[in-house]
Amino acid sequence: MQREVGTLPLAPALRARLAAAGFQTAQELLDTGPCGLSKEIGISREEALEALQVVRQECHGDAARTAGGSGATRKCTALELLEEEQTQGFIITFCSALDNILGGGVQLTKITEICGAPGVGKTQLCMQLAVDVQIPECFGGVAGEAVFIDTEGSFMVDRVVDIAAACVQHCHLIAEAQQEEDLRKALETFSLENILSHIYYFRCRDYTELLAQVYLLPEFLSEHSKVRLVVIDGIAFPFRHDFEDLSLRTRLLNGLAQQLIIIANDHKSAVVLTNQMTTRIGQSQSTLVPALGESWGHAATVRLIFHWDNSQRLATLYKSPSQKESTIAYHITSQGFRDVQPPAVTHSTEGTELNPRKRPRTEEEKQ
Amino acid sequence: MDWDQFDLNPKTIAALKKADIKSVKEVLNLSGADLQRLMKLSSADIQCLLKTVSHTLRSNSMLTALQLYQDKDHFTSQHQKLSLGCSVLDNLLKGGIPLVGITELAGESSAGKTQISLQLCLCVQYPYKYGGLESGAVYICTEDVFPSKRLQQLIDQQHKLRADVPAEIIQKIRFGNSIFVEQAADLDTFQQCITSRLSLLLARGMVRLVVIDSMAALFRGDFGPAQAALKARYLQTFGAQLHSLSTRFRTPIMCINQVWNQVASYSVSYFLYRVEGSRVIPALGITWSNQLLMRLMVSRVSPGAASHCAGSRRTLSVVFAPHLPPSFCYYTVQLEGVKGIK
Numbered sequence: 001m002q003r004e005v006g007t008l009p010l011a012p013a014l015r016a017r018l019a020a021a022g023f024q025t026a027q028e029l030l031d032t033g034p035c036g037l038s039k040e041i042g043i044s045r046e047e048a049l050e051a052l053q054v055v056r057q058e059c060h061g062d063a064a065r066t067a068g069g070s071g072a073t074r075k076c077t078a079l080e081l082l083e084e085e086q087t088q089g090f091i092i093t094f095c096s097a098l099d100n101i102l103g104g105g106v107q108l109t110k111i112t113e114i115c116g117a118p119g120v121g122k123t124q125l126c127m128q129l130a131v132d133v134q135i136p137e138c139f140g141g142v143a144g145e146a147v148f149i150d151t152e153g154s155f156m157v158d159r160v161v162d163i164a165a166a167c168v169q170h171c172h173l174i175a176e177a178q179q180e181e182d183l184r185k186a187l188e189t190f191s192l193e194n195i196l197s198h199i200y201y202f203r204c205r206d207y208t209e210l211l212a213q214v215y216l217l218p219e220f221l222s223e224h225s226k227v228r229l230v231v232i233d234g235i236a237f238p239f240r241h242d243f244e245d246l247s248l249r250t251r252l253l254n255g256l257a258q259q260l261i262i263i264a265n266d267h268k269s270a271v272v273l274t275n276q277m278t279t280r281i282g283q284s285q286s287t288l289v290p291a292l293g294e295s296w297g298h299a300a301t302v303r304l305i306f307h308w309d310n311s312q313r314l315a316t317l318y319k320s321p322s323q324k325e326s327t328i329a330y331h332i333t334s335q336g337f338r339d340v341q342p343p344a345v346t347h348s349t350e351g352t353e354l355n356p357r358k359r360p361r362t363e364e365e366k367q
Numbered sequence: 368m369d370w371d372q373f374d375l376n377p378k379t380i381a382a383l384k385k386a387d388i389k390s391v392k393e394v395l396n397l398s399g400a401d402l403q404r405l406m407k408l409s410s411a412d413i414q415c416l417l418k419t420v421s422h423t424l425r426s427n428s429m430l431t432a433l434q435l436y437q438d439k440d441h442f443t444s445q446h447q448k449l450s451l452g453c454s455v456l457d458n459l460l461k462g463g464i465p466l467v468g469i470t471e472l473a474g475e476s477s478a479g480k481t482q483i484s485l486q487l488c489l490c491v492q493y494p495y496k497y498g499g500l501e502s503g504a505v506y507i508c509t510e511d512v513f514p515s516k517r518l519q520q521l522i523d524q525q526h527k528l529r530a531d532v533p534a535e536i537i538q539k540i541r542f543g544n545s546i547f548v549e550q551a552a553d554l555d556t557f558q559q560c561i562t563s564r565l566s567l568l569l570a571r572g573m574v575r576l577v578v579i580d581s582m583a584a585l586f587r588g589d590f591g592p593a594q595a596a597l598k599a600r601y602l603q604t605f606g607a608q609l610h611s612l613s614t615r616f617r618t619p620i621m622c623i624n625q626v627w628n629q630v631a632s633y634s635v636s637y638f639l640y641r642v643e644g645s646r647v648i649p650a651l652g653i654t655w656s657n658q659l660l661m662r663l664m665v666s667r668v669s670p671g672a673a674s675h676c677a678g679s680r681r682t683l684s685v686v687f688a689p690h691l692p693p694s695f696c697y698y699t700v701q702l703e704g705v706k707g708i709k
Contacts, residue, residue: 119687156690
């Protein structure tokens with residue numbers, strides 16, 4: 001009730017008039033009533049009625065929110081935030097080197113950007129994550145679902161099938177080796193069809209469709225509350241042509257970034273974007289830098305750059321609030337995104353030809 | 368734009384008309400605050416407007432990956448690909464050329480790029496059952512003249528190449544009639560060709576393959592290092608237009624590209640390409656590479672032999688593709704066409 005007039009969701013012109021007339025809190029507006037209001041600031045009675053309706057709704061909403069305990073302006077201490085962040089889930093990538101430099105994997109509630117030249121493995125990682133987000137909790141996953149927004153048409157479902165089949169196989173091996181009942185039960189619902197049916201695919205053909213899709217995402221995520229990953233592959237493609245006015249592009253990208261940050265936070269999801277590389281012509285030589293300009297560099301919390309060194313693929317953690325900059329090597333196999341050398345096997349996995357990898361995270365979880 | 372047909376508050380519709388906002392795109396291009404100022408509505412109304420407008424643009428747009436996987440319809444399924452007319456080559460590509468997206472075929476001169484493209488122009492005309500798309504092809508030449516004599520040779524020998532197809536089906540197809548040859552030697556003509564001629568042929572369903580031979584030829588000569596930005600803009604515009612046509616009509620676009628010799632001190636290329644003993648990199652740089660779905664390279668195993676020399680081995684390799692590992696196979700160019708070697 002003591003809400004300031006400036007914070008109410010009214011038309012800016014109306015707010016300006018109210019401020020000029022000396023109204024400061026919502027309570028004053030409600031006390032004045034529609035007739036008084038229309039006389040004071042010179043608007044029609046209908047407009048005054050509408051404005052008061054909005055104010056009343058807001059105040060009701062505020063009361064409900066503060067009673068519920070979680071609102072738009074929630075206060076908490078840094079210690080609470082730390083505890084929350086430590087229990088935050090990570091989506092593993094199946095490449096333990098990459099998981100390590102990221103601090104555990106792709107973090108929920110943060111935006112991770114993957115930049116790289118064509119063919120280096122950005123889409124492969126996105127497809128891997130769309131499968132890995134669904135790994136049951138008893139195997140160290142977050143048991144979520146995935147939204148995949150494709151702007152380039154590079155989502156090939158046959159490849160996702162290979163990756164998903166390998167992931168299921170891997171979990172089966174762990175379950176057999178560990179002989180635990182809850183692992184086996186979890187695998188009953190972790191099948192290929194199940195995994196595929198929980199990847200929600202959207203194809204956007206230009207930036208207008210992409211903008212519209214992101215406006216609709218919060219509603220979709222509320223309906224599908226198990227979604228823990230939103231992938232946009234790639235964010236650069238629709239924005240790198242067709243723009244005579246670069247300031248419009250910057251504004252649209254900033255708006256998009258803001259919406260994605262809100263989505264990541266509100267729905268406890270990881271947002272993963274892929275970006276292209278472009279040449280920056282310097283004094284003596286050219287370098288490759290991520291596309292979309294300098295200001296876009298601030299949009300993502302975590303930035304990975306994938307590149308080549310002869311025929312070895314490398315991933316560099318370029319920007320992260322909590323991890324240091326480092327480079328690791330990775331492989332793309334028929335099973336998906338993997339480490340370069342399989343680490344030592346700690347328990348027998350029945351002499352299988354498949355990747356007999358130790359899964360350090362799940363071992364820790366079991367202990 | 369008829370705003371009345373949208374499910375909006377009459378007040379919002381009136382405000383839209385008054386603010387002279389004419390399209391959904393304009394609405395989405397403006398920020399929430401701009402819309403509030405222009406239309407003098409509250410933020411709740413604007414949110415409602417944005418959601419409604421987004422819904423109309425994106426209704427029924429979601430598919431699950433399972434639906435994509437189980438889709439068997441000829442026109443929409445991802446499993447449907449354009450065969451190359453040879454089982455060995457098709458196996459390398461796990462079926463053939465994907466129907467949506469730009470595929471590049473790069474290589475040195477007389478490595479076999481034109482041979483493969485001509486073969487594709489014939490393959491596309493076969494029924495779906497035999498890996499074709501039951502439609503014609505457009506061949507856009509930017510420098511050389513179209514090799515009609517070779518095409519005629521290939522047509523005459525189709526029964527030999529496609530032993531898997533019954534003879535009566537091959538005889539019924541009028542191969543020459545469905546290949547449309549366009550000449551476009553400069554950028555403006557090329558632009559014209561894509562935006563009008565190509566869209567027309569695609570919209571009428573007369574073609575379901577576009578071959579461009581070659582992209583690099585359009586940018587020779589006029590473009591020095593000072594025009595790098597302009598060249599990039601052209602490439603991005605062409606790429607986007609071709610991509611859009613490919614998506615709309617589910618038609619593969621095959622772009623032939625030349626190669627440059629790799630300069631050892633060109634640091635960017637080390638970042639960009641896997642260096643595995645190949646001395647050449649595809650032309651047009653990273654701007655063009657960003658437009659591609661798939662890149663294939665052809666090369667001659669024994670340099671110096673002529674293009675039609677039977678028996679000289681060539682290599683077809685997959686450089687990158689979202690669904691294929693980097694791999695290669697050998698092939699030869701015979702009288703009847705391009706055939707892989709097991």
